[in-house]
Amino acid sequence: MKKTAFLLLSICATALIYVSCSKDDVINQTDPTAVGASVAIDAANQMDINTGLLVANSAATAKSAANVSGICATITVSGTTYPKVFTVDYGTAGCADNQLTRKGKLKITLSGPVITTGSKLTIERIDYSINGIKLEGTIEYTNTTTVATVPQWTRKVTNGKFTDLQGRVYTNSGTHTVKQTAGVDTPYVLEDNVYEMTEGNHTVTTEKGATLTLTVQETLVKKYSCTYISKGKLKVEGGFLKGVVDYGNNDCDNKFTYTHETGVSYNLEM
Template sequence: MRKIKFLFPVVSALALTVLSCTKDDITTASDTSPVVASASIDLVNELDIQTGTQISFEKLTAKKTEKSLTASCAVVTMDPQTTTFPKTFYVNFGDGCTVNNIVRKGKLKITFSGLVTETGSTMTIERVNYYVNGNKVEGTIVYKNTTSSPNTPQWTRTITNGKLTDTKGDIFTNSGTHTIKQTAGVSTLSLDDNTYEMTEGTHTVTKENGAKITVTVIESLIKNYSCDYVSKGKLKVESTLLNGVIDYGNGDCDNKATYTQNGIVFPITL
C-alpha cells in the first residue's frame, strides 16, 4: 500500500491552525517538524515495500505488472546466488536514481525467507548508506505474511530502529506496526488489479529534543495498485497541537482529501 503524500498537506492545514492560536498557544505548542519528518518517513517506507514486492514477483514468481519500480535506473542483483531460501537481493540506486521526481541513492538489502505470498514468510528490508530526496534513511522493515484465510492475504509491517536525518541535519527516530490486507486480485497473475487495505496500526516519530507526532488508522485506508492515491479511509493525527482527522473520501481514484480539526474542514490536494 502506498500513501506517499498524505501528510504533506497537513503541514499547510497546521499552519492555518497555528495562525488562529494565541501567542501563548504557539509558544507552548510542541515542535511540529515531526509532521514533516513523518511524511518523509512514510514516503520512504512505502517506496521500499513496493520495491521489495516488485522484486518478489519479478524474481521469485510469474506474477507481472505493467509498472516497474526498478527497471529505469536501479540495478538488482542476488547475493549470494542461490536456488533456495533465504534469498537476498540488493537494489543499487548508485549515486542517484530518479523515478517520478523521487531521487534515491545507496542500496536496499532485501531478504526473503520464502515467497511473500506464503503464511509465515518474511521480507526484511535494510538500508545501506541510503538516501531519499537528500534525507538519509536508516532502520529495518519486516513485512511478515500472517494470512489465516487464503482468500484474504494479510501482512504485518513493522519498522524498527528507524532513523531519518534530514538535509538540515535534524534527526528523527521512528517506529510502528500496521496490518495490511489484500482484498482484490488474489486469484490473478497481475499486480495491477490488486487492492490493499491498511486496517490498523500506529506510527510515531520523535525528534531528538522529544517533540513527537502519532498517526493512527481509525478507518481502513484503501489503496488500489492501479491508482496512485489512497481512495478511502481515515487517519487520526495527534501531537501537542494537532488533534484532527484526515479523510480520503468515498472510494474515488482522485487526489482529493480533507483534514478536519475543531469542526473546521480544510480541503487537501495530494
C-alpha cells in the first residue's frame, strides 16, 4: 500500500517534512514531523561539514582562505599554524550558496590536516540559519583512519537544535562512522569523493517530548557532488513509529521512502 507524503519545508528547497495521513493511518502517538526533521537535520549537518571541508581544503592547498569557491561568506583566519580557527560569516542579511540562504556564522576549528589521523574538524554554529531554519549545536569530525587506503572519520553531533519556520523545536545528537570509498587518490579534490556511513545513530526529540532514534541499518552512501544521501537505510524507532527510511538506488535525487512495520509506505521528497 503506497501513500504520498508532502514536503512542507525542505532544507534545500524550503525546509522540513510532514506526512499527510488519515485518522486510520499509523501516526497517532508520535509527532510524524520528527521523521522529516531528522532527514533535514542530517542534510544540514552534512552541508556544514562540506563547508568545513572546503575551508580545510583551501588551507591545505594554500589558496586564499578569504576567498573560497562555493562559499559566499566572508572568511577570516586566526593562526598561521595548527590549530587554525576560521570564521565563516554569512552576515545578518545572509547570502546564497546553491540557492540556500545562510545567515550568521560558522566557527571552524582545524587541529591539523583533515586527512591526517587524529586531526579534528570542529564546527560551531553562531546565530546561524539556512533558509530561515535556525540551527544550533556543534559538529566534531575526527579522523580515525587506520588503513591509509580507506580514510575514516567519526562524526559526532552534540547539543543539536533545529527550529523550523513554525517555531517547532527539535533537539538532536548522535555519532556516525564515515568512510571514504572514492576519491582517495585525489585528496585535495572534493568533487569525486564518495562517503559511506557504515554505522551509528542519532536521536531527535520534539518539543512535546516525543523521541525518535534512527540507526544505520544498511550503509548510507553520500556523494560529495550530491546534496542528499543517495542509498542506504535507517531503522526508525520512537513511540508508534517503527519502520525504515530507504534512500533509494544511488540516484542523485531528493527522494526517499518511509515504510512502517505494518507495510504502509510513504513516498517523500526533500
